[in-house]
Amino acid sequence: MNSSAVSLREIVDSAVAEHHGKIGTLMPVLHSVQEKLGFVPSESVPMLAQSLNLSRAEIQGVIGFYHDFRTSPAGEHLVQLCRAEACQAMGSRDLELHAKQRLGIDFGETTEDGRFTLEPVYCLGNCACAPSVRINDGIHARVSTGSFDQLIDDLEAQE
Amino acid sequence: MSALKVFVPRDATACALGADAVADSILAGAKGRGIEIELVRNGSRGAFWLEPLVEVETESGRMAFGPVALADVPGLFESGFPGPADHALGLGPVDGIDWLASQQRLTFYRSGWTDPLSLDDYTRMGGYKGLKRALDLSSQAIVDEVKESGLRGRGGAAFPTGIKWQTVLDTPAEQKYIVCNADEGDSGTFADRLLMESDPFQLIEGMTIAGLAVGATEGFIYLRSEYPHCRRVLEEAIARASQANWLGEDIQGSGKAFKLELRIGAGAYICGEETSLLDSLEGKRGLIRFKPPLPAIEGLLGKPTVVNNVLSLGAISTILAEGAGYYRDFGTGRSRGTLTVQLAGNVRRGGLVEIPFGATLRELVEGYGGGTASGRPVRAIQVGGPLGAYLPESQWDVTLNYGALTDIGGMLGHGGIVVFDDTVDMAQQARFAMEFCAVESCGKCTPCRVGSVRGVEVIDRIVANQDREFNLKVLDDLCETMDKGSLCAMGGLTPMPVRSALKHFPADFGA
Numbered sequence: 001m002n003s004s005a006v007s008l009r010e011i012v013d014s015a016v017a018e019h020h021g022k023i024g025t026l027m028p029v030l031h032s033v034q035e036k037l038g039f040v041p042s043e044s045v046p047m048l049a050q051s052l053n054l055s056r057a058e059i060q061g062v063i064g065f066y067h068d069f070r071t072s073p074a075g076e077h078l079v080q081l082c083r084a085e086a087c088q089a090m091g092s093r094d095l096e097l098h099a100k101q102r103l104g105i106d107f108g109e110t111t112e113d114g115r116f117t118l119e120p121v122y123c124l125g126n127c128a129c130a131p132s133v134r135i136n137d138g139i140h141a142r143v144s145t146g147s148f149d150q151l152i153d154d155l156e157a158q159e
Numbered sequence: 160m161s162a163l164k165v166f167v168p169r170d171a172t173a174c175a176l177g178a179d180a181v182a183d184s185i186l187a188g189a190k191g192r193g194i195e196i197e198l199v200r201n202g203s204r205g206a207f208w209l210e211p212l213v214e215v216e217t218e219s220g221r222m223a224f225g226p227v228a229l230a231d232v233p234g235l236f237e238s239g240f241p242g243p244a245d246h247a248l249g250l251g252p253v254d255g256i257d258w259l260a261s262q263q264r265l266t267f268y269r270s271g272w273t274d275p276l277s278l279d280d281y282t283r284m285g286g287y288k289g290l291k292r293a294l295d296l297s298s299q300a301i302v303d304e305v306k307e308s309g310l311r312g313r314g315g316a317a318f319p320t321g322i323k324w325q326t327v328l329d330t331p332a333e334q335k336y337i338v339c340n341a342d343e344g345d346s347g348t349f350a351d352r353l354l355m356e357s358d359p360f361q362l363i364e365g366m367t368i369a370g371l372a373v374g375a376t377e378g379f380i381y382l383r384s385e386y387p388h389c390r391r392v393l394e395e396a397i398a399r400a401s402q403a404n405w406l407g408e409d410i411q412g413s414g415k416a417f418k419l420e421l422r423i424g425a426g427a428y429i430c431g432e433e434t435s436l437l438d439s440l441e442g443k444r445g446l447i448r449f450k451p452p453l454p455a456i457e458g459l460l461g462k463p464t465v466v467n468n469v470l471s472l473g474a475i476s477t478i479l480a481e482g483a484g485y486y487r488d489f490g491t492g493r494s495r496g497t498l499t500v501q502l503a504g505n506v507r508r509g510g511l512v513e514i515p516f517g518a519t520l521r522e523l524v525e526g527y528g529g530g531t532a533s534g535r536p537v538r539a540i541q542v543g544g545p546l547g548a549y550l551p552e553s554q555w556d557v558t559l560n561y562g563a564l565t566d567i568g569g570m571l572g573h574g575g576i577v578v579f580d581d582t583v584d585m586a587q588q589a590r591f592a593m594e595f596c597a598v599e600s601c602g603k604c605t606p607c608r609v610g611s612v613r614g615v616e617v618i619d620r621i622v623a624n625q626d627r628e629f630n631l632k633v634l635d636d637l638c639e640t641m642d643k644g645s646l647c648a649m650g651g652l653t654p655m656p657v658r659s660a661l662k663h664f665p666a667d668f669g670a
Contacts, residue, residue, distance in 0.1 A: 022420075023379075023460065024442030031423060058443075065444035065601075066425030068384050084346030085541055088591070089504030089579045090532065122428055122595065124385050125349040126172050127577070128207035128502060128509025137387045141175035 202357025204271030205511030289479030314468030345544030347575030543572030607650025
């Protein structure tokens with residue numbers, strides 16, 4: 001057994017232990033695994049199945065159902081553009097085109113340098129000051145094409 | 160002299176507009192000038208067009224400045240801030256701002272006045288008065304109080320809360336649950352988020368009272384993952400309430416127990432539907448369940464479960480503290496309490512408005528909203544979230560209550576009002592409604608899962624003028640099938656924005 005497999009086992013075990021005895025423990029466990037690794041590796045599925053006494057299909061089904069759970073790592077920064085109506089009313093359709101062009105990727109893709117992953121999101125609850133963008137855990141209001149570029153420039157300048 | 164209190168809101172919208180940087184800059188500016196201040200990160204008042212709304216406590220009330228950008232902070236200090244200041248952003252006493260002063264804050268009574276995580280602030284402004292009273296009442300007496308208040312579910316379906324609670328109370332079981340539906344996924348809505356971020360103890364108190372009312376000792380808040388600020392506030396609020404013995408095995412020495420757990424969703428809009436939410440809480444895919452059985456009889460893990468929206472549970476503390484009559488006397492007919500709406504989208508003065516029932520949509524959008532942010536004419540208004548109707552100008556004089564909107568083929572839902580100016584392409588909005596349904600359908604029933612995909616295709620053909628008459632008929636037929644044949648409101652109501660757009664704005668579809 002190589003070292004990465006050992007550490008994955010440890011991460012799965014600690015996530016299972018953290019939420020032991022809870023109702024519907026799978027969701028919090030998956031969140032914990034993803035918080036630690038940035039995604040839920042396919043190798044963790046049989047481990048989770050064994051620990052939680054669930055079938056692999058059940059776990060795979062849950063991972064696949066929810067938009068948040070990823071099966072491969074995201075880029076360093078997760079950029080989510082709100083596509084919902086309140087943001088549309090303030091120009092999010094144009095912002096979406098601009099963002100894809102600026103980053104050179106489509107929704108669901110990661111830039112080649114691994115810095116940014118772009119995703120759609122349906123409402124961040126910031127609808128009075130649209131359009132809204134979430135980058136990691138920070139939400140940004142009234143984002144224009146110019147202020148979007150500034151946000152990305154600032155992150156690119158960070159090392 | 161004690162330190163001057165300066166308030167900078169901490170809610171997600173204020174932060175999205177730079178409140179954290181403004182707060183840091185105010186602290187640094189005061190320090191540099193040798194002014195002693197106490198910086199409080201209060202909740203937002205929901206006047207988002209004025210955020211970040213900075214306030215200073217003075218002998219004659221709180222003086223407001225807003226919207227304060229980071230670049231404005233040095234100028235504020237130069238004009239005398241935080242002492243008496245004559246600055247262009249000065250708004251005078253915060254309770255004199257007409258947009259706020261003209262509202263009737265019942266549920267959002269404390270929002271903005273308090274530090275959301277201060278139990279002292281909460282109890283000083285009437286918090287936990289309702290629970291203290293409930294601890295001395297029988298379960299039936301609490302349920303009766305809620306029934307008499309006329310409170311109806313604020314999530315969108317407007318089902319009488321007291322009746323739901325009675326069903327749970329009357330269903331015998333060794334374990335019952337209280338579940339708060341905080342999966343506020345409708346675009347154009349943020350009232351739940353604002354309440355949870357600005358006054359979280361109000362929700363916690365309401366859920367505890369619900370537990371006493373139906374005999375449930377465990378509760379869950381199911382919060383959407385798109386609300387990271389809210390998550391941090393709720394985690395801390397639950398910890399503090401537990402520490403102060405407002406939650407736990409022996410609430411305030413009463414011998415009564417209620418424990419509360421926060422659960423985070425994973426980006427599925429459908430989990431705002433109560434049965435899908437329950438499956439998700441059980442750790443499964445969020446699939447819709449057939450009803451009956453009602454969750455009140457067979458809910459979480461098959462046990463009797465109260466599933467209520469944040470605002471419904473938030474209203475409970477007021478009802479118990481002030482009495483059913485106090486709450487019922489606000490409002491008319493079947494719409495009791497206050498009207499909570501959210502002005503969003505292309506609107507000049509967006510935010511949360513809580514007023515007596517009776518205002519028209521036009522009064523809201525033109526009065527409070529001040530028209531569009533773009534300065535162009537309003538063309539369409541979507542009321543009630545992504546599944547609500549698009550209303551043309553001929554319908555803007557509708558009174559905002561549950562019945563009047565239903566009568567014109569719309570719905571009030573969770574009170575989201577999204578304003579669009581005259582650049583909107585209504586065929587694209589109709590197409591998006593179908594597209595959204597396709598992305599977010601749980602997949603259990605065919606009309607929703609397949610109908611939404613076909614809906615996008617048919618709208619594209621209509622717009623491209625392919626076999627126009629035939630495809631219009633197909634779209635109508637498809638909408639009818641989704642409306643009548645879907646298991647839940649997702650597929651059942653998606654036709655509402657589609658049909659209203661087509662009916663009122665046919666030119667956009669190439670007619």
